[in-house]
Amino acid sequence: MLLPIIKCGYELCKSENSENLIARAYPQLGKIFQRFAILQFFNDYGEFVLHDVDPNLLTFFRSCLSR
Template sequence: MLLSIIKCGYELYKIENYEKLIARAYPQLGKIFQRFVSSTSQSRSSFGLLLLAILQSYVDYGEFVLHDVDPSLLTFFRSYLSR
């Protein structure tokens, strides 16, 4: 369900005044990303698609909130693709 919400938000960014939406949603996306990256549960691999959706948002719209996506990408690749 959270993945669907993030994908819907991603589509909303494409409408008029999307810069304001991005600026308002960015802090929450950051919190979600950090929470799932730091999760130590066994089902951690199931969070991969959620994190990819957030990373896609960072890559496409990070310039509006001055977000350097490199540390987030590095964290994702080390955590999920190193297995």
């Protein structure tokens, strides 16, 4: 699911040949990967970890998907 989005962003940066666009896109991709990794970890191991995942899910959906 995430890979096609990354490829689309890559192609956009490549076609525009804009250093400004690349510089703006890179930090956002890092944030998405970080949050996605945390979400994937809790999805895989949530039943073994004594942690309430609701705040993490709320943060993920508000920050990444509301835009």
